Amino acid sequence: xxxxxxxxxxxxxxxxxxxxxxxxxxxxxxxxxxxxxxxxxxxxxxxxxxxxxxxxxxxxxxxxxxxxxxxxxxxxxxxxxxxxxxxxxxxxxxxxxxxxxxxxxxxxxxxxxxxxxxxxxxxxxxxxxxxxxxxxxxxxxxxxxxxxxxxxxxxxxxxxxxxxxxxxxxxxxxxxxxxxxxxxxxxxxxxxxxxxxxxxxxxxxxxxxxxxxxxxxxxxxxxxxxxxxxxxxxxxxxxxxxxxxxxxxxxxxxxxxxxxxxxxxxxxxxxxxxxxxxxxxxxxxxxxxxxxxxxxxxxxxxxxxxxxxxxxxxxxxxxxxxxxxxxxxxxxx
Amino acid sequence: xxxxxxxxxxxxxxxxxxxxxxxxxxxxxxxxxxxxxxxxxxxxxxxxxxxxxxxxxxxxxxxxxxxxxxxxxxxxxxxxxxxxxxxxxxxxxxxxxxxxxxxxxxxxxxxxxxxxxxxxxxxxxxxxxxxxxxxxxxxxxxxxxxxxxxxxxxxxxxxxxxxxxxxxxxxxxxxxxxxxxxxxxxxxxxxxxxxxxxxxxxxxxxxxxxxxxxxxxxxxxxxxxxxxxxxxxxxxxxxxxxxxxxxxxxxxxxxxxxxxxxxxxxxxxxxxxxxxxxxxxxxxxxxxxxxxxxxxxxxxxxxxxxxxxxxxxxxxxxxxxxxxxxxxxxxxxxxxxxxxxxxxxx
Numbered sequence: 194x195x196x197x198x199x200x201x202x203x204x205x206x207x208x209x210x211x212x213x214x215x216x217x218x219x220x221x222x223x224x225x226x227x228x229x230x231x232x233x234x235x236x237x238x239x240x241x242x243x244x245x246x247x248x249x250x251x252x253x254x255x256x257x258x259x260x261x262x263x264x265x266x267x268x269x270x271x272x273x274x275x276x277x278x279x280x281x282x283x284x285x286x287x288x289x290x291x292x293x294x295x296x297x298x299x300x301x302x303x304x305x306x307x308x309x310x311x312x313x314x315x316x317x318x319x320x321x322x323x324x325x326x327x328x329x330x331x332x333x334x335x336x337x338x339x340x341x342x343x344x345x346x347x348x349x350x351x352x353x354x355x356x357x358x359x360x361x362x363x364x365x366x367x368x369x370x371x372x373x374x375x376x377x378x379x380x381x382x383x384x385x386x387x388x389x390x391x392x393x394x395x396x397x398x399x400x401x402x403x404x405x406x407x408x409x410x411x412x413x414x415x416x417x418x419x420x421x422x423x424x425x426x427x428x429x430x431x432x433x434x435x436x437x438x439x440x441x442x443x444x445x446x447x448x449x450x451x452x453x454x455x456x457x458x459x460x461x462x463x464x465x466x467x468x469x470x471x472x473x474x475x476x477x478x479x480x481x482x483x484x485x486x487x488x489x490x491x492x493x494x495x496x497x498x499x500x501x502x503x504x505x506x507x508x509x510x511x512x513x514x515x516x517x518x519x520x521x522x523x524x525x526x
Numbered sequence: 527x528x529x530x531x532x533x534x535x536x537x538x539x540x541x542x543x544x545x546x547x548x549x550x551x552x553x554x555x556x557x558x559x560x561x562x563x564x565x566x567x568x569x570x571x572x573x574x575x576x577x578x579x580x581x582x583x584x585x586x587x588x589x590x591x592x593x594x595x596x597x598x599x600x601x602x603x604x605x606x607x608x609x610x611x612x613x614x615x616x617x618x619x620x621x622x623x624x625x626x627x628x629x630x631x632x633x634x635x636x637x638x639x640x641x642x643x644x645x646x647x648x649x650x651x652x653x654x655x656x657x658x659x660x661x662x663x664x665x666x667x668x669x670x671x672x673x674x675x676x677x678x679x680x681x682x683x684x685x686x687x688x689x690x691x692x693x694x695x696x697x698x699x700x701x702x703x704x705x706x707x708x709x710x711x712x713x714x715x716x717x718x719x720x721x722x723x724x725x726x727x728x729x730x731x732x733x734x735x736x737x738x739x740x741x742x743x744x745x746x747x748x749x750x751x752x753x754x755x756x757x758x759x760x761x762x763x764x765x766x767x768x769x770x771x772x773x774x775x776x777x778x779x780x781x782x783x784x785x786x787x788x789x790x791x792x793x794x795x796x797x798x799x800x801x802x803x804x805x806x807x808x809x810x811x812x813x814x815x816x817x818x819x820x821x822x823x824x825x826x827x828x829x830x831x832x833x834x835x836x837x838x839x840x841x842x843x844x845x846x847x848x849x850x851x852x853x854x855x856x857x858x859x860x861x862x863x864x865x866x867x868x869x870x871x872x
Binding site: 236350411433438447 | 685718719726745782786787789803
């Protein structure tokens with residue numbers, strides 16, 4: 194079976210007055226039909242830029258796709274023309290954004306807003322469109338969907354607005370849903386509602402999901418596999434259980450150890466020292482070396498390649514054999 | 527804890543008027559904080575959690591008198607500060623400082639880090655012009671920034687470094703009490719841990735007392751000695767952080783804990799979540815009786831009629847206050863469920 198989505202060596206750069214920003218430096222991953230993947234990284238890791246490339250939404254002319262291919266259902270998205278993109282976006286690949294307050298048009302009612310997308314892609318009649326929108330609202334759990342069709346976004350609460358965005362994304366049964374930090378602006382209670390909703394819908398509709406986040410906690414119970422990005426590179430990729438139990442990259446270990454998993458005053462947190470590198474300078478060594486407790490001479494000389502360390506599990510680290518979740522603590526200065 | 531509290535909040539109320547019409551007549555009030563009492567002891571960290579709209583920030587700002595309370599009082603170090611004015615208030619101000627959520631918005635972009643810290647010294651009349659330069663360098667060192675940071679502007683720093691400058695600014699006033707209002711929320715995970723460790727070190731070194739407001743329950747449990755849970759302007763539960771996390775007595779606390787994600791796929795795949803339906807009701811028009819009853823699975827007729835008061839269901843010397851008519855029932859139900867690391871399920 195060929196994969197639904199196959200990203201190979203994707204490179205995205207931004208031309209700025211200060212020089213070229215190396216946002217994504219050759220990442221590869223694949224996703225089967227109905228599978229879910231989390232892309233985890235901190236601000237500036239390139240995770241959102243990589244997602245925008247899948248939607249053909251990179252700002253032009255500043256952003257440049259400098260290499261790679263994105264094969265989706267057997268065709269390369271990166272060579273698509275704009276009219277072709279308009280048929281893909283919303284229909285085959287849909288996206289949910291971080292901020293539910295700014296991603297909805299405040300001057301359109303729900304029926305108009307969701308109806309636009311449905312009519313554009315599915316060419317339904319007006320009454321059929323309204324019916325479809327009402328179905329979508331009930332699918333995402335908005336009470337009394339029929340009675341709320343003519344309401345405007347401000348009449349919905351924050352959590353309901355995020356549900357509307359999900360309804361909008363699902364309106365044409367996409368094969369792939371990209372969720373870019375959709376719960377970051379929400380309370381934990383609403384976040385839990387969203388996670389359950391996306392899980393349910395994925396099972397019901399059988400779509401593949403790419404969930405982008407900076408929080409390893411959020412995706413632990415949500416996805417099949419996890420890819421960790423650092424400074425534009427994919428540093429580790431593994432099935433979800435392996436990644437949390439046997440991380441093989443020191444950065445992943447650092448992220449896990451930064452979380453307070455123990456009770457009050459149990460032990461000092463182990464932060465990753467320093468801060469991420471300047472994306473204007475492309476590192477010719479391991480980009481994580483300056484912050485890594487295991488960094489050796491070799492790590493400062495050449496960049497490690499992503500290599501398989503176990504079935505389905507790969508890491509870009511010269512010393513991945515020595516990486517385990519706990520003992521790294523002792524090596525910390 | 528036998529020492530007198532550093533901060534004592536008594537029946538604190540903060541309402542914001544809602545005005546309508548040409549005459550701007552008051553037609554109602556947003557009851558952001560609606561009768562809150564607790565104490566914070568010297569050297570203690572009190573965590574404050576709740577959803578957006580629960581009144582956490584308003585409460586914190588009313589305590590340090592950035593807002594004037596509508597009713598009730600705040601006693602700081604033995605002195606009622608809720609009605610202090612002018613010179614008397616200026617004398618107290620430096621002793622209570624705040625670190626805000628957004629280090630991008632809370633620093634003046636036209637001021638170097640050195641100037642920003644120096645300003646805090648000058649405004650709070652600490653030292654003289656000659657000693658202030660030296661003190662500024664000491665403060666930078668204290669928060670883990672190199673002396674070269676002195677002449678740099680906010681945009682030249684990362685988010686974590688900016689938060690360090692904000693902390694140095696707060697420390698410049700030589701406070702006894704610091705309110706950290708979501709001070710970690712805008713930072714990346716690896717940087718959050720750096721700032722948490724810094725806050726812990728400073729507390730030990732300078733004997734500080736914290737009110738730590740956050741929505742990340744794991745972090746609050748880790749940092750705070752005791753935790754207060756706020757719902758629609760009232761305290762739902764307040765207890766030792768470990769007790770609260772392991773044995774919550776209020777259904778709202780249990781729901782918050784169960785909603786918090788755990789970074790462990792094994793736990794995540796086996797636990798059952800209590801999903802709260804809906805959102806926080808409008809604080810201008812809270813439900814009758816218990817404010818939480820509209821989202822509570824334990825609610826009965828009693829909850830609609832009578833507002834539950836805080837009661838102590840804890841052990842001797844270990845108070846566990848909860849405002850729920852059915853706390854005993856919840857306790858027996860919870861005792862039967864097995865608690866898991868960092869989370870509790872019912």
